[in-house]
Amino acid sequence: MTDIATMKDFRTIYADTLIELAQEDSRVVVFEADLMSATGTKHFKELFPERSINCGVAEANMVGIASGLSSQGFIPFVNTFGCFATRRAYDQFFLSANYARQNVKLVGLDPGITAAFNGGTHMPFCDIALTRVIPDLVVVEPGDGWAVHHLTKAVYAHQGSVYVRLQRKGNPIFYDANQTFELGKGIIVRDGKDVTLVATGAVMLEQAILASQALEKENISAAVIDMHTIKPLDKELVLSYAKKTNAVVTCENAQMAGGLGSAVSEFLSEQYPTVVRRVGIQDLFGEVGTVEYLMKRFALTAGQIVQEAKDAIKRK
Amino acid sequence: MGRTMNNQELKQLQVIAKHIRRDTIEEIGNLGVGHIGGALSVVDILTLLYFRVMEHIDPKNPRNENRDKLVLSKGHAGPALYAVLAEKGFFPKEWLLTLNKGGTNLPSHCDMNRTPGIDFTTGSLGQGSSAAAGIALADKLKRIEAITYLIIGDGESQEGQIWEMAMFAAQYKLSNLIAFTDYNKLQIDGSTSDIIDLGDIELKWKGFGWFVQRVNGHDFEALEDAVLQAKAQGEKPSMIICDTIKAKGFSLAEGLASSHNMAYSKEVAKQAIEELMAEDGGKEK
Numbered sequence: 114m115t116d117i118a119t120m121k122d123f124r125t126i127y128a129d130t131l132i133e134l135a136q137e138d139s140r141v142v143v144f145e146a147d148l149m150s151a152t153g154t155k156h157f158k159e160l161f162p163e164r165s166i167n168c169g170v171a172e173a174n175m176v177g178i179a180s181g182l183s184s185q186g187f188i189p190f191v192n193t194f195g196c197f198a199t200r201r202a203y204d205q206f207f208l209s210a211n212y213a214r215q216n217v218k219l220v221g222l223d224p225g226i227t228a229a230f231n232g233g234t235h236m237p238f239c240d241i242a243l244t245r246v247i248p249d250l251v252v253v254e255p256g257d258g259w260a261v262h263h264l265t266k267a268v269y270a271h272q273g274s275v276y277v278r279l280q281r282k283g284n285p286i287f288y289d290a291n292q293t294f295e296l297g298k299g300i301i302v303r304d305g306k307d308v309t310l311v312a313t314g315a316v317m318l319e320q321a322i323l324a325s326q327a328l329e330k331e332n333i334s335a336a337v338i339d340m341h342t343i344k345p346l347d348k349e350l351v352l353s354y355a356k357k358t359n360a361v362v363t364c365e366n367a368q369m370a371g372g373l374g375s376a377v378s379e380f381l382s383e384q385y386p387t388v389v390r391r392v393g394i395q396d397l398f399g400e401v402g403t404v405e406y407l408m409k410r411f412a413l414t415a416g417q418i419v420q421e422a423k424d425a426i427k428r429k
Numbered sequence: 430m431g432r433t434m435n436n437q438e439l440k441q442l443q444v445i446a447k448h449i450r451r452d453t454i455e456e457i458g459n460l461g462v463g464h465i466g467g468a469l470s471v472v473d474i475l476t477l478l479y480f481r482v483m484e485h486i487d488p489k490n491p492r493n494e495n496r497d498k499l500v501l502s503k504g505h506a507g508p509a510l511y512a513v514l515a516e517k518g519f520f521p522k523e524w525l526l527t528l529n530k531g532g533t534n535l536p537s538h539c540d541m542n543r544t545p546g547i548d549f550t551t552g553s554l555g556q557g558s559s560a561a562a563g564i565a566l567a568d569k570l571k572r573i574e575a576i577t578y579l580i581i582g583d584g585e586s587q588e589g590q591i592w593e594m595a596m597f598a599a600q601y602k603l604s605n606l607i608a609f610t611d612y613n614k615l616q617i618d619g620s621t622s623d624i625i626d627l628g629d630i631e632l633k634w635k636g637f638g639w640f641v642q643r644v645n646g647h648d649f650e651a652l653e654d655a656v657l658q659a660k661a662q663g664e665k666p667s668m669i670i671c672d673t674i675k676a677k678g679f680s681l682a683e684g685l686a687s688s689h690n691m692a693y694s695k696e697v698a699k700q701a702i703e704e705l706m707a708e709d710g711g712k713e714k
C-alpha cells in the first residue's frame with residue numbers, strides 16, 4: 114500500500130483498504146447504491162466483479178440484502194451517503210443487521226456538514242444519535258488518513274455490525290505511520306491539565322487541535338482526545354481526564370443531542386459529575402454551502418471550542 | 430389527436446427552452462459543479478408545463494390553492510426548475526448566480542421553504558412521488574380541480590417507495606396526478622440497464638394500474654398531446670414515460686453518465702452556451 118499520508122482523499126484510502134482485505138478474505142463484499150463513483154470503489158469492482166454489488170438507488174433493499182449475505186458468512190461493507198445509510202435504511206439496519214445479530218459494516222459517507230453542496234436533504238446530522246441507540250452496535254468516525262486505513266481493518270476484524278461515518282474528501286493527517294488504532298480506545302493526541310477537548314471525526318479533531326494551540330497562547334493547557342469510537346465509549350479514558358482536568362468540551366460534526374456530547378455527558382453525570390460543554394449542531398437542519406461557510410454557520414470552529422473551554426474552566 | 434399547437438407556438442416554446450438551458454448551464458457553471466445532466470434532460474418537460482399547460486401559476490401568489498402543482502421528485506434537477514421559475518418571474522434572475530452559495534435561496538435540491546414557486550421539498554429520491562400523490566389526494570378531498578404533476582428519474586424508479594406510491598395512487602384513483610419518468614437511461618454509476626434494469630417500464634406502470642403513454646421527452650407536441658390524453662381519460666393516475674437525453678443541449682456532456690454531477694468552468698459554460706444559441710431552434714423538432 115502506498116504511503117497513506119500522500120493520498121488525496123479518505124475515500125481512496127478506504128477503497129484501497131477494502132481491496133487489501135478482499136485479497137486476503139473472499140468473504141469481503143462491497144455494496145453500493147448508485148454511489149460507487151462517489152465512494153470510489155470502481156477499482157474494487159474491476160478486481161472483484163462478483164463481490165461488487167450495485168443495488169441501484171434502493172438503500173433499504175441494499176441493507177436487507179447485505180444482512181442476508183451476512184447470515185451466510187459474508188462480510189458486507191455497505192456504502193452510501195450517511196443520510197440515506199441511517200435515515201433511509203434505518204429499520205433494515207436495526208432489525209435485519211443488528212437485532213438479527215448480523216455482521217454488516219454500514220458506511221455513511223459525507224458526515225455532517227461535509228455534505229456541503231448537496232445541502233440540507235443530504236446532511237447527516239443525526240446519524241450518530243440514531244445509531245448510538247442500537248444495542249451492541251459499534252459506531253466509528255476516523256479522524257485522519259491513517260485512522261481510515263487502520264480502523265477499516267479493525268471494523269472488518271470486529272465480529273458484529275458497525276456504523277462508520279466516513280468523510281470522503283480530503284486527507285488531513287494528524288498521526289504518523291506508527292500510530293495504532295483500536296476500536297473503543299480513544300487516543301490522547303495532546304496532553305493537558307486545565308480542560309479536555311474530546312473530538313470525533315476529521316473536521317472537529319482539527320478544530321480541537323487548533324483550539325488547544327490557541328488556548329496554550331493564553332496559558333490554558335488543553336488535552337485533546339480523538340474519540341474515534343463513539344460507541345462503545347472509552348469510559349476509562351474519559352474518566353481519567355475528567356478527574357485530571359475537571360472540565361470537558363466535546364466536539365462533533367453532528368447533532369449534539371444524542372451524539373458524542375450526549376455519550377460523554379451521560380457517562381460523567383452518573384460516574385463523576387464534571388462540567389461538560391458541547392460543541393456540535395444545535396438542534397438545526399442542514400443547509401447548502403461550502404464546508405468553510407457551514408463551519409461558521411453552525412459554530413463548528415476552533416473559536417467556538419476556545420470559548421466553551423474557557424466557560425467550562427470558569428464553572429469548575 | 431390532431432395538432433394542438435401551431436408552428437409559431439411551437440417555435441416559442443423552443444426558444445424558451447433554449448433560454449432555460451442557457452440559464453441552467455450558466456447557473457451551474459458559475460458555481461463550477463452541479464447536476465447538469467439530469468437538469469437539462471427535463472427542461473422541455475418543465476418548459477411545456479410552466480409555459481403552456483399549468484394553470485393558475487401566479488408569481489405574485491405562489492401558494493394559490495387552485496393552482497396546478499409540480500413536484501420535481503428528482504430534486505437534484507432543481508437548477509433547471511429555478512431557471513424556469515426565474516423566467517416566470519417568481520424571483521429575480523440574479524438569484525440564479527447564488528446557487529449553492531452559503532445563505533442562498535436556491536439550494537442544490539428543491540426546498541419549498543426557501544424558493545418561491547417550489548411546491549414540495551425533494552432530494553431524497555422516491556420521497557417526492559408520495560408527496561405528489563398526497564397533494565393530489567388533498568386537492569380531491571378539497572374538491573379543487575387542479576392537476577399535480579410529478580417528475581421522477583429512471584434511476585429513482587429503483588426506489589421501492591415509487592412502487593408503493595404507484596399502488597396507492599391507483600387505489601385512490603388519483604386521475605389528477607400526471608407523472609413523467611425522465612427516461613434518460615442513465616444514473617450515476619452508468620446505465621440503468623447495467624445497474625438495476627427497469628425492464629419493461631411501460632408494462633410495469635400498466636400493471637400497477639396507471640394510464641401509461643410513451644413519448645419523446647424533447648418533442649413539445651408529443652408531450653402536450655400526452656398531457657391532454659392523460660387529462661381526458663379521467664380515471665387513473667397517469668404516467669408519461671419520456672425518452673430523453675441526459676445533458677441535452679450541452680454538446681460535450683450529452684448522453685454521458687459523467688454529466689450527472691459534473692465540474693466545468695465558466696469558460697466551458699460560455700462556449701457551451703454559444704454553441705447552444707447558434708443552433709437553429711426549428712431543427713430541434
Ligand SMILES: Cc1ncc(C[n+]2csc(CCOP(=O)(O)OP(=O)(O)O)c2C)c(N)n1
Pocket residue numbers: 146147148170171172197201466467468470503505552553554555581582583584585586611613615616617675689
Ligand atoms: C434516496 C437517495 N439515494 C441516493 C441519492 C443520490 N443520488 C442523487 S441522483 C442519483 C441518481 C438518480 O438517477 P436518475 O433518477 O436516473 O436521475 P437522472 O439521471 O435523471 O439525473 C443518486 C443515486 C439520492 N439523492 N437519494
